Amino acid sequence: MDVLRYAAFTTDPAGGNPAGIVLDAVDATAGEMLAVAADVGYAETAFVVDVAHGVERRFGLRYFSPHAEVPFCGHATVATAVALAERHGAGPFTFQTPVGLVALETHLTDGVATASFTSVEPAVEELPDATLSEVLDLLGLRRADLDADHPPRLAAAGNPHPVLVLRDGPTFDGFRFDPVRARQVLDAHGWPATVSVLHRREPGVFEARNLFPVGGIAEDPATGSAAAAFGGYLRALGLVHPPERVTIHQGRHVGRPGVLTVDVPATGGIVVTGSAVPIA
Helix, strand or coil: CCCEEEEECCCCCCCCEEEEEECCCCCCCHHHHHHHHHHHCCCEEEEEEEECCCCCCEEEEEEECCCCEECCCHHHHHHHHHHHHHHHCCEEEEEEECCEEEEEEEEEECCEEEEEEECCCCEEEECCHHHHHHHHHHHCCCHHHECCCCCCEEEECCCEEEEEEECCHHHHHHCCCCHHHHHHHHHHHCCCCCEEEEEEEECCEEEEEEEEEECCEEEECCCHHHHHHHHHHHHHCCCCCCCEEEEEEECHHHCCCEEEEEEECCCCCCEEEEEEEECC
């Protein structure tokens, strides 16, 4: 399998979140895809496992981290859409993913390629008190460190993400965690993706850190599924007035800064937009 490498949610190959992409994995087994993802070593690699006959610009995707299959991966979705747009022309695509159909729009403007995906319907629920205590203890934080205007929740728009918003910047920048223990917590709760920790810089602008210990990775540089989940979280808690756009900065803490644009409509899936560029 030929592997392409793209950085998503950035125009700089050294920024954003690297993703592996295999455009022809129709005959690949799950074990083979997992082995390729482990060899690539990125947070996720996307595999095109089906090209829908008779349905133009519709592809089946599966996602694997070096650790296991992941139901959905936003940054690899954006990267794959950009790679396909560069080969088939900009415009709409539809991806059949393990969590359902995901609609995309791609654009090529002045040499910059962007993709927007519309998530599946988001769901938001209470984070059990004992689980919240466990996550705070993992991060070395207290309940007083949380932003009272943004209560913790479990939010999903493809993957479930515990969402914690911290009150001040120094606490957000300074928390540390043990990656081995973080992986144990994620696996114990059946969370296939990240723990999402955010801080509000200003109205409509947040910065995120996403715990995702896998292979040599501890924090995910840019997490599209978490951004979609956070858009659903904001809408469910009445913290935005749809239609509204939110900007999320991520990756500064791991030296790969990126930007995710989140559009929150009044109903339906959350739209996440970002650029992607090939990695030489």
